Amino acid sequence: MFNDRTLTELKSDFSAVAHAAVLRGSPTTALTTLLHIGAEYTVILSGHGEAPEIVRQLNLGAARIARDFFHHDPPTAHEIERAIDSVEDEVMKLPRAASSNATLVSTDAGIREWGAVAGRTMPVERIEQWFQRLASTSLGRPGAMRGLPAGRESAATLLILREFMHHLGYASIVSIEPDQPQRLVEQ
Numbered sequence: 001m002f003n004d005r006t007l008t009e010l011k012s013d014f015s016a017v018a019h020a021a022v023l024r025g026s027p028t029t030a031l032t033t034l035l036h037i038g039a040e041y042t043v044i045l046s047g048h049g050e051a052p053e054i055v056r057q058l059n060l061g062a063a064r065i066a067r068d069f070f071h072h073d074p075p076t077a078h079e080i081e082r083a084i085d086s087v088e089d090e091v092m093k094l095p096r097a098a099s100s101n102a103t104l105v106s107t108d109a110g111i112r113e114w115g116a117v118a119g120r121t122m123p124v125e126r127i128e129q130w131f132q133r134l135a136s137t138s139l140g141r142p143g144a145m146r147g148l149p150a151g152r153e154s155a156a157t158l159l160i161l162r163e164f165m166h167h168l169g170y171a172s173i174v175s176i177e178p179d180q181p182q183r184l185v186e187q
Contacts, residue, residue: 010107120175
């Protein structure tokens with residue numbers, strides 16, 4: 001499921017996405033952030049132009065969280081709580097978004113899998129609803145995840161995405177194919 005991309009590829013994605021955001025009408029001073037949740041690491045590129053000002057790699061990825069914390073499928077409530085603590089520790093090392101209209105984009109396969117459920121643009125409220133459904137499943141309601149991506153790694157991707165958006169103040173995320181940043185303009 002993972003398409004772990006090189007830093008060079010991610011920087012290219014960032015530049016193309018930032019350019020597309022300007023074409024869409026975002027001010028050239030608007031913050032653009034590219035979030036890539038890989039198997040073992042999460043990479044964040046963020047900046048106000050076509051070159052990222054911040055490039056950070058966090059020690060968390062969907063396969064790593066699934067392996068280290070989610071020993072059940074679906075994960076138990078205790079496993080989710082332990083994973084949240086770990087993810088929060090990493091995410092809180094990052095600066096908050098400059099404003100609620102900051103552009104958050106991802107080109108990774110795990111987030112595209114979630115975007116396939118509800119469309120490319122996913123507001124934080126939708127991410128929270130899905131996370132509540134995951135929590136309900138962990139508490140014994142197996143049907144709560146019906147229609148959503150299944151598996152421990154998909155649950156880990158959702159958890160990382162939720163914590164990232166929740167703690168850093170992003171209102172939505174747009175999921176696009178790595179080679180199609182123009183899709184950001186078409187929204």
